Amino acid sequence: MSFRAHVRVMPRGSLLDPQGQAVEHALAALGFAEAAGVRVGRAIELEVAAASRAEAEARVRQMCDKLLANPVTEDYLVEVKEA
Amino acid sequence: MPKVAVVRFPGSNCDFDTLRAAERAGTNAFFVWHHDTSLQDADIVLLPGGFSYGDYLRSGAIARFSPIMQAVQRHAAEGGPVLGICNGFQILCEAHLLPGALMRNAGLTFVSKPVDVVVERSDTVFTSAYAPGTRLRLPVAHGDGRFVAAEDTLRMLEAEGRVVLRYVPASEASPLQPNPNGSANHIAGICNAAGTVVGIMPHPERIADALLGAPDGLGFFASLAAWRPRAPTLNLPSR
Numbered sequence: 001m002s003f004r005a006h007v008r009v010m011p012r013g014s015l016l017d018p019q020g021q022a023v024e025h026a027l028a029a030l031g032f033a034e035a036a037g038v039r040v041g042r043a044i045e046l047e048v049a050a051a052s053r054a055e056a057e058a059r060v061r062q063m064c065d066k067l068l069a070n071p072v073t074e075d076y077l078v079e080v081k082e083a
Numbered sequence: 084m085p086k087v088a089v090v091r092f093p094g095s096n097c098d099f100d101t102l103r104a105a106e107r108a109g110t111n112a113f114f115v116w117h118h119d120t121s122l123q124d125a126d127i128v129l130l131p132g133g134f135s136y137g138d139y140l141r142s143g144a145i146a147r148f149s150p151i152m153q154a155v156q157r158h159a160a161e162g163g164p165v166l167g168i169c170n171g172f173q174i175l176c177e178a179h180l181l182p183g184a185l186m187r188n189a190g191l192t193f194v195s196k197p198v199d200v201v202v203e204r205s206d207t208v209f210t211s212a213y214a215p216g217t218r219l220r221l222p223v224a225h226g227d228g229r230f231v232a233a234e235d236t237l238r239m240l241e242a243e244g245r246v247v248l249r250y251v252p253a254s255e256a257s258p259l260q261p262n263p264n265g266s267a268n269h270i271a272g273i274c275n276a277a278g279t280v281v282g283i284m285p286h287p288e289r290i291a292d293a294l295l296g297a298p299d300g301l302g303f304f305a306s307l308a309a310w311r312p313r314a315p316t317l318n319l320p321s322r
Contacts, residue, residue: 011186015231016265018191067148070141070177072184073231 002083003048003056009069009076010041044068047083056080085310087112088125090155090171092135092146097168097288101131104291108304117149127164127208127307128155130171132224132286142185142227143173152178164208164310165280166303169225172272172282181273181282182240183232188225189265195224198263199251200271200285203244207278208310210247212302218251219299221285228264228284230273237267248272248283 011017017039024038046063050056057080069076087110089102098114105112115122117135122128136145146152152174159165159180167175175181188194202210202217213219232240240246248271250262262269264284272283287300 015186016189016229018187018189018265022191067140067144070144070184072176072182072233073186 001050001052001056003050003053003080004083005046005048005056005060006079006081007044007046007060007064007068007076008041008079009044009064009074010039012073012075013039015073041074048080053080053082085110085126085308085312086124087127087129087307088115088122089113089129089131090115090117090151091131092117092133092149094135094137095131095133095170097132097170097286100286100288101129101168104288104300104304105129105307107292108301108308110304110308115151117146117151120150120154122151122154122158125158125163126312127166127310128158130155130165130167130174131288132169132171135170135174138170138227141173141177142170143175143177146170146174147177156180159275159280162277162279164307166209166307167280167282168286168288169223169228169284172284173227175280175282180280181275182236183230183267183273185225185227185284186229186231187227188229188263193224193226194228194263195222196263197221198223198271198285199261200248201251202247203249204247204274204278207247207274207281207306209281209303209306211309212305217302219248219285219287219302220290220297221287221300222289223263223285225264225284228266230264230266230270230284232267240270240273241268243276245274245276245278246270246272247274247281248285
């Protein structure tokens with residue numbers, strides 16, 4: 001079966017996110033003063049062939065641990081849907 | 084003279100400077116390519132600066148999985164010396180040969196300028212030519228140089244004296260702005276527990292020639308050129 005995975009990689013909450021801060025300042029300058037707590041991460045989409053949804057998700061989590069996210073600085077969220 | 088392998092990745096751009104500095108210090112230095120699987124019996128491995136694999140995903144994240152890095156992992160595991168400069172430092176962290184990670188500079192801009200650092204460890208393969216506490220003025224050129232690590236990792240690095248280079252703190256007189264990237268504890272370079280694997284953000288290879296003025300970076304190459312592997316222990320049959 002084929003699955004479509006969405007991976008969201010975000011800088012860990014406890015770490016300084018200068019990109020998020022810069023975007024927040026830019027939003028304020030554009031008149032969006034209500035925007036707060038902006039953080040910038042990365043989205044990755046991929047197709048995975050697997051026997052089940054659970055297997056696909058387990059494999060994508062391994063990909064995150066090995067390459068897609070840095071365990072020292074980032075957290076990730078995995079969402080898997082049938083393609 | 085020691086045999087020194089300078090690893091070239093697609094996107095390395097300090098490879099020639101690094102090779103030349105190692106050669107001029109009196110080593111037999113040569114390039115190895117990222118697709119190679121052998122370090123050609125090198126005694127010492129240098130990972131030069133640049134933008135390996137275009138810094139895709141994260142700086143050093145892809146380079147870590149190149150074939151030559153399996154050989155570098157084995158070399159390091161056997162106690163072989165490895166120095167990572169700038170992108171090389173990022174690769175060593177991604178490869179878990181050094182703890183922590185190098186994140187986007189706190190100021191978000193690419194920083195290219197000389198900075199003042201203190202040599203805090205002078206008993207590594209790469210810093211033995213310096214007296215402890217020596218101040219150096221070395222160029223930095225990076226966008227991802229902010230060293231971060233978990234609190235307990237930072238405490239361990241400090242307790243074990245594994246900070247090799249530190250940016251001169253703002254409180255001390257220095258004509259140059261301190262800490263160019265917001266790194267934790269003003270860390271500019273660290274080593275592994277054995278002191279054999281060293282990663283630094285500044286570029287000593289860019290200031291290792293008298294033609295360029297005070298050759299503050301020369302000591303790194305003089306240090307590694309003076310290094311001799313320990314003689315192998317003889318395994319005599321016991322009687």
